Amino acid sequence: GAVVSQHPSWVICKSGTSVKIECRSLDFQATTMFWYRQFPKQSLMLMATSNEGSKATYEQGVEKDKFLINHASLTLSTLTVTSAHPEDSSFYICSAPGQGFSNEQFFGPGTRLTVL
Amino acid sequence: QKEVEQDPGPLSVPEGAIVSLNCTYSNSAFQYFMWYRQYSRKGPELLMYTYSSGNKEDGRFTAQVDKSSKYISLFIRDSQPSDSATYLCAMNYGGSQGNLIFGKGTKLSVKP
Numbered sequence: 001g002a003v004v005s006q007h008p009s010w011v012i013c014k015s016g017t018s019v020k021i022e023c024r025s026l027d028f029q030a031t032t033m034f035w036y037r038q039f040p041k042q043s044l045m046l047m048a049t050s051n052e053g054s055k056a057t058y059e060q061g062v063e064k065d066k067f068l069i070n071h072a073s074l075t076l077s078t079l080t081v082t083s084a085h086p087e088d089s090s091f092y093i094c095s096a097p098g099q100g101f102s103n104e105q106f107f108g109p110g111t112r113l114t115v116l
Numbered sequence: 117q118k119e120v121e122q123d124p125g126p127l128s129v130p131e132g133a134i135v136s137l138n139c140t141y142s143n144s145a146f147q148y149f150m151w152y153r154q155y156s157r158k159g160p161e162l163l164m165y166t167y168s169s170g171n172k173e174d175g176r177f178t179a180q181v182d183k184s185s186k187y188i189s190l191f192i193r194d195s196q197p198s199d200s201a202t203y204l205c206a207m208n209y210g211g212s213q214g215n216l217i218f219g220k221g222t223k224l225s226v227k228p
Contacts, residue, residue: 004159041124043204043218044160093159105216107152107159 002028002098006108013084014116021079021111023050023094029074030096034105035067038091050077050094084115119143122205122219131228135192139205139219142186146207146217149181151190154202154221163203164190195226 003026013019023033031052036044048069049057056069068080081088091112095105122139129135137151148167152160164179166172172179180189188207192199204221 006159041220043120043122043220044216045218046215091157095159104150104162104165107161109159110157112157 002026002096002106004094004096004106004108006092006094006111008111009109010112010114012114012116015085016083018080018082019084019113021081021092021094021113023077023079023096023108025075025096025106028096028098030077031074032097033071033077034095035069035077035079036093036095038093038110044093047079050079052077081113084113086115089113089115120205120207120217120219123222124220126223126225128225128227129195131195131197131226133195133226135190135195135199135224135226137190137192137203137205137222137224139188140186141188141207141217144183144186145209148208149179149188150206150216151177151179152204152206152218154204156201160204195224197226197228200225 005024007022033050035047037047038044046059047062050069050071052071058064066082071077091110093110095107098104098106120141150165151163153163154160166179166181169181169183176193178191202221202223205219206216208215
């Protein structure tokens with residue numbers, strides 16, 4: 001099946017700094033990628049849809065100036081958490097749609113962000 | 117009322133037991149129904165999907181959808197310790213690949 005990677009797998013940063021998370025589709029191209037956030041014991045919540053060559057689409061309540069998304073190529077999307085605060089500590093997961101079943105998404109392994 | 121409700125558990129069963137995991141939903145516009153398995157600190161992986169009422173079987177797993185009751189289930193037969201994970205139901209309206217609505221997930225532990 002299709003493979004999606006994320007880097008880093010975990011990161012600890014100080015409050016006020018920015019953190020960049022990369023999401024790559026390794027063996028297929030993805031014009032669209034999705035970014036989710038998962039708090040402990042909570043479900044995955046879609047944050048934004050990353051579109052190659054155009055602006056990302058953000059879900060209601062997600063600050064686009066705080067969570068910067070750049071879909072640089074057909075295999076890479078990045079999420080930058082700017083001016084991170086402890087409440088941004090979470091598990092961030094990206095996904096990309098597959099080529100077969102129209103609604104299947106392949107998920108990356110996730111990035112655990114801890115803001116001190 | 118949340119769009120998708122799922123009992124978070126935890127659910128603990130002995131090895132070999134039949135496991136039943138369930139979700140209810142409120143929006144009759146949902147068309148595609150999926151079950152994902154998520155191991156600790158990992159991304160979800162798709163187990164099964166279906167888009168019609170009825171049963172779909174794949175090995176030890178059976179997905180069941182009852183659209184009239186807005187109820188979906190995942191059954192695991194002959195459960196194994198390796199099945200220990202969090203199981204998330206997900207659904208969407210179809211046509212929009214991004215808008216997956218997830219349940220909270222049920223944490224399953226299969227004891228040897």
